[in-house]
Every structure is written in C-alpha cells, then in structure tokens.
Amino acid sequence: MVTANHTHLLATYITALHILQFHGILDGYGHMSLRNPENHSTFFMFHTVSPALVSSLADIALYHVSDAEPTTPDGPRGFIERFIHSEILKRYPGINVVLHGHADILVSYSISSVPLRAAIHMAGYLGGATPIFDITRYYLPNETQDLLVRTPRLGAALADEFSPNNNGECEDHDLPDHDLVLMQSHGFTSCGVELEKVVYQAVYAKTNALVQAEALQRRHDAYNGPAVALEGEGDGGKDKDGIVYLTPRQAQDTWATMRRDVSRPWGLWKRQVQVDPLYVNELES
Incomplete structure (x- = not known):
C-alpha cells in the first residue's frame, strides 16, 4: 500500500519519470x-499509463522483491517485465533504483560489433565495453521468444550480466560491477543507489552513445571504410577503431568527481518538466 509517508520520495520519483521521458x-x-x-523487501513501481503521464499515488503500487507480486491481494500485477526490477533488487541489496528503457541510440549498440564505451567525461561510469544481455541464450524449448523479461529466471539471468566476470560467485556483493547493461535488440537496463544519479547516468549514457556514434561516422567518412571496433588501445591514445576513449583511470576519476553533485543538471531537468504542461505531478508541494 502506498501511504502519505512516502509522498516526498514518490514526488521525486514521478519527477524522475518525467525527466527521463523528456530526454528520450x-x-x-x-x-x-x-x-x-522503510522495508527493503518491497519496491515501488508505477503500473498505469506511460512514464510521462504518471501523476499521483494512484499510479504507483508496492511489490515484493522476492517474487514481483503486489503486496496486497487486490493490488495490480503491473508490467510483464517487473521481474527485471525484482531480480536486480534481490541480487544486489545495495541497489535501490532500477531503470529499463529503449532509447534508440542505445539499442543500436546492442546489435553492433562496436561496444559502447566511455568517450566523454560525463559518462566515466560506463568504463570499458558495456555488457550486452542476449536473452536468446536463456530460452527454454517452446518458451515465448518476444525478448521480454517475463519470468524470474530471465530476470535473474539479466541481473547476473551486471557482474559478468564473477561467474555467479558474488551472491553476497551489495553492488554490481556495471551500472548499465544493454539488452540485445531490445533496450537497456540501468541501476544505482540514488534516484537522481540513475537519472544522470541514463541521460549521459545516451549523450555518450550519440557522441561515440558521431565520432565513428566521421572516422568512417574520413577513411572511406567501415570502422571496426577491436579490443585494446592503439598509439596516440586512440583505440584501434580510431576513436579516443577514456582510459580506465580517467573513467574512474571522472565518475568520482561527477557523482559528488548531480544537483545542477537535476535542478535544470526538474524545471524543464515543471513548466511543460504535458507533465503533471500532484505530489509536489
């Protein structure tokens, strides 16, 4: 049950949904x-309309982390892919926010041989090559293959992809190795500790993807041939695909700096949706 005690928190949640829709x-x-x-074994998620149109407590329900079922017998079952959220929250106790979207430019990297990598200082958290979850590896015979994460088993497989090098040995780790995973031919999922930081990560993941794509296109045009991403770094700070990416140290240090204060872009983004009549947030005081 959603109570008045959560009003401030959920007002910020609604604003975050509006910001994420505003930025595509x-x-x-x-x-x-x-x-x-107040109870880490449960989570909030809207269950009606689209993110842009969420406006009140009536649009939000409470679910169990254990099975993604509503906490009340008559509660809404919610979206088919609610298991994305329950399984990541279950797998990583330190994670508080899970985001799943289908931004076009991010989807393009999920079906390409070019890995999404940190190319700008605003997206240092991406680090090296971003993992790609291929759901086809986990389908059972006669299972619906619509690319949706519609079962706890598929949700758990996606959750494991956030720490792909641990081979299932980090069950007691609170946080994943990666903040964002691409989903082949589908979209992406991102997670984090704080709501505002997850919004920041998503917005700048898209920006990074656009900058990287533009640089690859310029390289292609300049050399009149396809840019093929390869592992490792080349001479002069450039990768073998001809693009300069952040070094591991740069990625680590830029994210350590940027994550200290995301209030500046958050304040701008919040104002943008406040003055746009499309977005209504009845919980704002």
Whole structure:
C-alpha cells in the first residue's frame, strides 16, 4: 500500500519519470522502480499509463522483491517485465533504483560489433565495453521468444550480466560491477543507489552513445571504410577503431568527481518538466 509517508520520495520519483521521458530515455513502454526505504523487501513501481503521464499515488503500487507480486491481494500485477526490477533488487541489496528503457541510440549498440564505451567525461561510469544481455541464450524449448523479461529466471539471468566476470560467485556483493547493461535488440537496463544519479547516468549514457556514434561516422567518412571496433588501445591514445576513449583511470576519476553533485543538471531537468504542461505531478508541494 502506498501511504502519505512516502509522498516526498514518490514526488521525486514521478519527477524522475518525467525527466527521463523528456530526454528520450523512457518511451511509452519504459519503466523504473524504487526500493522502499522503510522495508527493503518491497519496491515501488508505477503500473498505469506511460512514464510521462504518471501523476499521483494512484499510479504507483508496492511489490515484493522476492517474487514481483503486489503486496496486497487486490493490488495490480503491473508490467510483464517487473521481474527485471525484482531480480536486480534481490541480487544486489545495495541497489535501490532500477531503470529499463529503449532509447534508440542505445539499442543500436546492442546489435553492433562496436561496444559502447566511455568517450566523454560525463559518462566515466560506463568504463570499458558495456555488457550486452542476449536473452536468446536463456530460452527454454517452446518458451515465448518476444525478448521480454517475463519470468524470474530471465530476470535473474539479466541481473547476473551486471557482474559478468564473477561467474555467479558474488551472491553476497551489495553492488554490481556495471551500472548499465544493454539488452540485445531490445533496450537497456540501468541501476544505482540514488534516484537522481540513475537519472544522470541514463541521460549521459545516451549523450555518450550519440557522441561515440558521431565520432565513428566521421572516422568512417574520413577513411572511406567501415570502422571496426577491436579490443585494446592503439598509439596516440586512440583505440584501434580510431576513436579516443577514456582510459580506465580517467573513467574512474571522472565518475568520482561527477557523482559528488548531480544537483545542477537535476535542478535544470526538474524545471524543464515543471513548466511543460504535458507533465503533471500532484505530489509536489
């Protein structure tokens, strides 16, 4: 049950949904969840309309992390892919926010041989090559293959992709190795500890993807041939695909700097949706 005690928190949650739609991160099918700070075994998620149109407590329900079922017998079952959220929150106790969207430019990297990598200082958290979750590896015979994460088993497989080098040995780790995973031919999922930082990560993941794509296109035009991404770094600070990416140290240090204060862009983004009549947030005081 959603109570008045959560009004401030959920007002910020609604604002975050609006910001993500404004920036083209969430379309009509995207969704985001928020762990209940008063009971970590449950999480909030909207269950009606599209992210842009979420406006009140009536649009939000509470679910169990254990099975993604509503906490009340008559509660809404929510979206098919609610298992994305429950399984990541279950797998990583330190994670409080899970975001799933279908931004076009990010989807393009999920079906390309060119890995999404940190190319700008605003997106240092991406680090090296971003993992790609290929759901086809996990389908059972006669299972619906619509690319949706519609079962706890598929949600758990996606959650594991956030720490792909641990071979299932980090069950007691609170946080994943990666903040963002691409989903082949589908979209992406991102997660984090704080709501505002997850919004920041999503917005700048898209910006990074656009900058990287533009640089690859310029390289292609300059050399009149396809740019093929290869592992490792080349001479002069450039990767073998001819693009300069952040070094591991740069990625680490830039994210350490940027994550200290995301209030500046958040304040701008919040104002943008406040003055746009499309977005209504009845919980704002």
